[in-house]
Amino acid sequence: MNRHELLRGLHRVYRPRNYLEIGVNDGRSLALSRVASVAVDPAFKVVTSISCDVHLVQSTSDDFFARKDPLVHLRRGRNPFRALARRDPLGVFGGDPTLELSFIDGMHLFEYALRDFMNVERHSRWSSVIVLDDMLPRDVDEAARDRHTKYWTGDVYKLVTVLRKYRPDLVVVEVDTAPTGVAVVFGADPQNTVLKDAYDEIIAEYVTPDPQAVPDEVLVRKHAARPEALLAADFWPALVRARNLRRPRAGFERLRGQIAALGG
Numbered sequence: 610m611n612r613h614e615l616l617r618g619l620h621r622v623y624r625p626r627n628y629l630e631i632g633v634n635d636g637r638s639l640a641l642s643r644v645a646s647v648a649v650d651p652a653f654k655v656v657t658s659i660s661c662d663v664h665l666v667q668s669t670s671d672d673f674f675a676r677k678d679p680l681v682h683l684r685r686g687r688n689p690f691r692a693l694a695r696r697d698p699l700g701v702f703g704g705d706p707t708l709e710l711s712f713i714d715g716m717h718l719f720e721y722a723l724r725d726f727m728n729v730e731r732h733s734r735w736s737s738v739i740v741l742d743d744m745l746p747r748d749v750d751e752a753a754r755d756r757h758t759k760y761w762t763g764d765v766y767k768l769v770t771v772l773r774k775y776r777p778d779l780v781v782v783e784v785d786t787a788p789t790g791v792a793v794v795f796g797a798d799p800q801n802t803v804l805k806d807a808y809d810e811i812i813a814e815y816v817t818p819d820p821q822a823v824p825d826e827v828l829v830r831k832h833a834a835r836p837e838a839l840l841a842a843d844f845w846p847a848l849v850r851a852r853n854l855r856r857p858r859a860g861f862e863r864l865r866g867q868i869a870a871l872g873g
Contacts, residue, residue, distance in 0.1 A: 610836040611787045612742060616712060617641050618840040619793075623738055624849060625710035627683050628661075631670045631725050632714035632742075639663065647682050649673045649715075670715050674728040680706040708732045709852065714742035717763025718754060720812055726768060726794070727804050733797035735861040736852035744769055744783060745790025745830050752821045762789045766827055767815045775803050775811070780868045785833035793839065795848075795868050796861050834871040844868055 610618075616638055620628075628646040630639050636655035639648050646663040649670050664682035666673055673679050683706035711733065713725045722741065729739055743762035746752035751762050769792050772781050780795045804811070826832060844867040851860045 612791055613637055613641065615784065615786050615791065615836045615840070616740065618836070619710060619738065619740070622840055622845045623710060625738070627706065627709050629680075629708050629711040629729065629732075630714070631712070631729075632716075633665070634714075638712060638714070645683050647680060670721070670725050670728065674731075680708070680732060706732070707734050708737055710738050710740070712740045712742065717743060717756075717761055717765055719764045719767045719815055722765040722768045723771065723804070723808075723811065726772070727808075730797045730801070731799050733799060734852075735796050735798065735858045736848055736856070737797050738848075739794040739797060741765070741768060741792045741794065743789045744792040745785070745827060745833060746823060747789065747828065749820050749823050751789065752823045753819045754821070755819055760788055764815075764817075764821050766823065768792070769827075770824075771804075771811055771815060775807060776801070780865055780872075782839065782868065782871050783830070783833040784836050784839055785830050786836050790830065790833060796865070798858070832872050839871055842867065842871060 620641055626644055628642045628644055630646065630648045633639055633648045633650040633653055633655065636657045636659060639646065640657045640659055642661040644661060646661045647666065648663055649666045649668060651667060651669050653665060653667060708729060711729045713722065713729060715721055715725050726739065726741065733739060744766050746762040746766055750758050751760055752764055752766060754764050756763070769781055769783060772779055772794065778796060778798060778801070782793045784791050784793060844864050847864060
């Protein structure tokens, strides 16, 4: 199963009501969305039909998230009743939109992927699903910061290690998709500042010159779940209900074990 087939399956089982994509390229992944979407890329090359209500933003992701209201497209109007807005997960009545499904496939350098995750998490909640592409390079050449191969992950694979080290409150599931794997993150906490506070420390440790020291367990996909197993997991209906009902974070603890079990 490749990443597009996995994304199609996630749209089916999770049924997101909005979608964010960072790194659009030719538009094949964006074409899977049928809901209100925001797609960010500094140089679009869309060559396929798009069948959703989409805001195409020609910008770097850093500049996009620096905007005052980057997800304004996902808001359907404004309502002066703040109490109603707080119960409004999609921003329909003027509240801050909450991202439900996000796909990060931007610049293939660790520091960019880290910032993309941090920015996406600020607009998500525990029941959101965040997909990170190119997390399982097959050799050291694919993982180089300086691209010299057809398939290129860069060193973004390090993000999984960093999230597990600094953010044990999250559940990160590596998934064995072709050709270069993905990771799916559950349990986002928009109030958490650990990554922001440790950003300089993280960059100093993990941004290193080529060749990259890719762990063997990454190269052989030791802990990667089968994509079919992820899509067939029992927790999806409960996650969807929790998302729709805006259930508090305590609900995540009840699902954590089921999700984490996928990673072996």
